[in-house]
Amino acid sequence: MEKYAQRGVSAGKEEVHEAVKNLNHGLYPKSFCKIYPDFLADDADWVNVMSSDGSGTKAILAYLYWRETGDVSVWEGIAQDAIVMNLDDLICVGATDRFLYTSIINRNKNLIPGEVISALIQGSQKFFDSLAAHGISVNFLGGETADLGDCVRSITVDGSMVTRMKKSELILTKNIQPGNVIVGLASYGKATYEAECNSGISSNGLTSARHDVLSKYYAEQFPQSFDAAIDASLVYSGSKRMTEALEGTPLNIGKALLSPTRTFAPVIKQLLAELPGSINALVNCTGGAQTKVLHYIENLRIIKDNLLPVPPVFQLIQSESGTDWREMYKVLNCGTRMEVYTSEQHTDGIINTAKSFGIDAQVIGRVEAADKAEVVVRSQHGEFTYN
Amino acid sequence: MEKYAQRGVSAGKEEVHEAVKNLNHGLYPKSFCKIYPDFLADDADWVNVMSSDGSGTKAILAYLYWRETGDVSVWEGIAQDAIVMNLDDLICVGATDRFLYTSIINRNKNLIPGEVISALIQGSQKFFDSLAAHGISVNFLGGETADLGDCVRSITVDGSMVTRMKKSELILTKNIQPGNVIVGLASYGKATYEAECNSGISSNGLTSARHDVLSKYYAEQFPQSFDAAIDASLVYSGSKRMTEALEGTPLNIGKALLSPTRTFAPVIKQLLAELPGSINALVNCTGGAQTKVLHYIENLRIIKDNLLPVPPVFQLIQSESGTDWREMYKVLNCGTRMEVYTSEQHTDGIINTAKSFGIDAQVIGRVEAADKAEVVVRSQHGEFTYN
Numbered sequence: 001m002e003k004y005a006q007r008g009v010s011a012g013k014e015e016v017h018e019a020v021k022n023l024n025h026g027l028y029p030k031s032f033c034k035i036y037p038d039f040l041a042d043d044a045d046w047v048n049v050m051s052s053d054g055s056g057t058k059a060i061l062a063y064l065y066w067r068e069t070g071d072v073s074v075w076e077g078i079a080q081d082a083i084v085m086n087l088d089d090l091i092c093v094g095a096t097d098r099f100l101y102t103s104i105i106n107r108n109k110n111l112i113p114g115e116v117i118s119a120l121i122q123g124s125q126k127f128f129d130s131l132a133a134h135g136i137s138v139n140f141l142g143g144e145t146a147d148l149g150d151c152v153r154s155i156t157v158d159g160s161m162v163t164r165m166k167k168s169e170l171i172l173t174k175n176i177q178p179g180n181v182i183v184g185l186a187s188y189g190k191a192t193y194e195a196e197c198n199s200g201i202s203s204n205g206l207t208s209a210r211h212d213v214l215s216k217y218y219a220e221q222f223p224q225s226f227d228a229a230i231d232a233s234l235v236y237s238g239s240k241r242m243t244e245a246l247e248g249t250p251l252n253i254g255k256a257l258l259s260p261t262r263t264f265a266p267v268i269k270q271l272l273a274e275l276p277g278s279i280n281a282l283v284n285c286t287g288g289a290q291t292k293v294l295h296y297i298e299n300l301r302i303i304k305d306n307l308l309p310v311p312p313v314f315q316l317i318q319s320e321s322g323t324d325w326r327e328m329y330k331v332l333n334c335g336t337r338m339e340v341y342t343s344e345q346h347t348d349g350i351i352n353t354a355k356s357f358g359i360d361a362q363v364i365g366r367v368e369a370a371d372k373a374e375v376v377v378r379s380q381h382g383e384f385t386y387n
Numbered sequence: 388m389e390k391y392a393q394r395g396v397s398a399g400k401e402e403v404h405e406a407v408k409n410l411n412h413g414l415y416p417k418s419f420c421k422i423y424p425d426f427l428a429d430d431a432d433w434v435n436v437m438s439s440d441g442s443g444t445k446a447i448l449a450y451l452y453w454r455e456t457g458d459v460s461v462w463e464g465i466a467q468d469a470i471v472m473n474l475d476d477l478i479c480v481g482a483t484d485r486f487l488y489t490s491i492i493n494r495n496k497n498l499i500p501g502e503v504i505s506a507l508i509q510g511s512q513k514f515f516d517s518l519a520a521h522g523i524s525v526n527f528l529g530g531e532t533a534d535l536g537d538c539v540r541s542i543t544v545d546g547s548m549v550t551r552m553k554k555s556e557l558i559l560t561k562n563i564q565p566g567n568v569i570v571g572l573a574s575y576g577k578a579t580y581e582a583e584c585n586s587g588i589s590s591n592g593l594t595s596a597r598h599d600v601l602s603k604y605y606a607e608q609f610p611q612s613f614d615a616a617i618d619a620s621l622v623y624s625g626s627k628r629m630t631e632a633l634e635g636t637p638l639n640i641g642k643a644l645l646s647p648t649r650t651f652a653p654v655i656k657q658l659l660a661e662l663p664g665s666i667n668a669l670v671n672c673t674g675g676a677q678t679k680v681l682h683y684i685e686n687l688r689i690i691k692d693n694l695l696p697v698p699p700v701f702q703l704i705q706s707e708s709g710t711d712w713r714e715m716y717k718v719l720n721c722g723t724r725m726e727v728y729t730s731e732q733h734t735d736g737i738i739n740t741a742k743s744f745g746i747d748a749q750v751i752g753r754v755e756a757a758d759k760a761e762v763v764v765r766s767q768h769g770e771f772t773y774n
Contacts, residue, residue: 009534039487043428048528052531052547060538098427104441104547106441106545110395113402139423139435141423151541151542160437160439227537229611
């Protein structure tokens with residue numbers, strides 16, 4: 001979609017893929033995360049996995065909401081976003097424990113005071129404490145907070161996570177096969193380990209969602225929250241204020257756009273323990289959303305004809321932006337975030353486990369042999385083929 | 388210095404220290420890097436160390452130089468800066484091998500095209516290849532490149548590095564003791580493993596240095612290279628263009644300010660192998676510069692009365708900014724970057740090893756008992772006491 005490019009976002013990341021193509025891509029080229037030999041301990045039965053990612057421009061939503069309402073707690077959610085964008089990628093290869101994490105916060109000190117840094121850092125530790133209650137240990141090894149106002153308009157919040165795991169416990173996308181069914185786990189609702197209802201948003205597609213939904217008020221009040229080089233017609237071109245209610249949810253629009261990225265780590269950890277060897281693959285539908293799996297398959301058609309319902313925040317983004325649904329499913333998870341590729345006989349168990357954590361789940365589709373990689377979404381909004 | 392605060396930089400990082408004070412500070416509270424139990428492999432004889440850091444606002448100097456001259460290779464130096472700001476902290480606790488690294492690049496895509504990303508990523512790998520020739524293995528495990536033009540004016544370049552090491556090989560600042568002498572290793576010159584003469588600059592203090600040295604030309608031509616909220620009198624308030632020669636060096640002023648942060652890893656690795664048990668401590672004089680050691684000591688006076696000569700780039704910064712020398716030694720390494728705390732009898736060996744790598748070195752000072760932590764710099768520019 002051309003609007004992405006005009007807003008300075010390369011949806012496909014072609015340039016980045018070109019730049020990294022000569023690097024070491026690890027032991028399993030099309031795995032969900034790159035998997036490396038055990039450089040850290042030289043054990044042939046173990047591997048190393050490492051991830052770096054962040055909250056992206058969702059941090060700007062927190063900035064606007066905090067400035068508008070004074071609610072500093074939204075920054076705790078941004079800390080969670082940066083963490084889960086790493087954690088939930090790593091769990092997709094089967095890693096569920098002994099993580100190390102460091103944070104990297106770059107701020108414009110004139111706009112972002114100590115109380116925000118404090119909420120980010122203490123929010124990180126609070127989130128790690130909640131994971132520990134589910135047997136997932138993430139050790140917070142500090143990080144860097146830099147004052148870079150000449151580089152950063154407001155703030156960026158990133159982190160890196162690393163772990164070692166047994167090779168025998170790896171979950172690899174190459175094991176997706178014809179006949180597999182897909183259990184989809186919902187991005188929305190309130191999991192037993194969450195304190196608040198989640199809109200289902202994660203930390204992707206939010207440059208566009210922010211500009212498409214929020215009104216010019218934010219451009220006028222907070223010029224530090226966007227790149228003035230973007231065509232003015234694309235800046236905060238929606239009709240909403242963050243404090244307006246989002247119909248069908250207990251959240252206002254600001255909080256709905258800011259719902260912290262849900263982690264599925266507690267659920268996946270339990271599934272892997274309950275069903276050893278029965279999960280073919282896990283795909284976290286972040287960037288690329290319902291088409292994410294295309295990066296990992298060949299000669300397979302993924303048919304998704306029973307996706308979970310599209311929750312209100314995505315309906316809002318669609319109606320405010322006028323984005324067609326073909327694009328919506330490609331950019332935003334639209335309600336279904338974690339995919340479990342498995343055999344028919346395991347689906348009930350997986351669904352029951354997800355529901356025991358308060359997370360909606362259902363069989364959303366299946367895998368067929370094909371002569372190329374293809375995803376077909378059949379939804380109430382139409383049928384879309386991606387390849 | 389008040390100018391730092393007005394330019395949005397908190398030299399002392401008080402707010403950050405406050406925010407992190409309740410986190411786990413590891414096994415040795417005043418060590419140069421935080422040292423943690425071996426979460427990754429549960430071996431009681433090993434520890435984990437992890438660092439996150441970046442090139443800071445030095446990336447803006449690269450942006451300006453690249454735009455002014457078309458020389459894209461300066462971005463390779465920024466990649467090195469982000470790496471060495473991590474690596475040389477980790478070597479200070481004795482880690483010299485089996486590193487993992489991921490990069491985090493946040494860019495404004497409208498200003499930073501693919502060729503820059505390519506130079507950063509390929510520059511990282513090139514630098515790792517050069518380290519490998521000295522037996523230092525850093526495994527580049529990819530990272531994240533995000534398009535965040537609404538957050539980032541131009542670009543930020545950060546990275547995270549992690550390793551495991553034997554507890555018995557730890558080098559700890561708590562072993563600094565009265566009677567120790569300090570061998571200082573030069574930040575300037577051309578090490579045998581460097582391709583170009585190095586000015587001695589690292590990646591600290593460059594917000595001020597950039598504004599103090601460069602002329603208003605850069606404010607006019609590149610408004611995207613600073614925070615417009617800063618008082619105009621503090622923006623590019625110097626007299627220089629980057630293309631002007633820096634007297635006394637083969638570098639122009641741009642290249643001098645951009646000299647990639649030198650790594651001492653090859654030297655330190657050899658020193659630790661040659662002199663096992665003989666190095667009390669290592670201190671990398673980055674942020675805090677000649678006063679850095681103050682973070683790690685109690686009841687000791689560090690007297691530095693024979694620092695290496697101040698190379699031209701620091702003379703330039705001093706004369707353009709009018710900064711007093713007391714402040715200069717506190718913010719910029721001024722020629723002496725790596726400190727080796729040791730006993731008198733080892734100094735010749737250390738100096739000879741450094742010189743075998745083409746790096747100037749000399750005994751720069753000594754350690755005395757005192758009733759509090761104190762650093763005394765006695766230089767051609769005066770005597771300064773810090774505590």
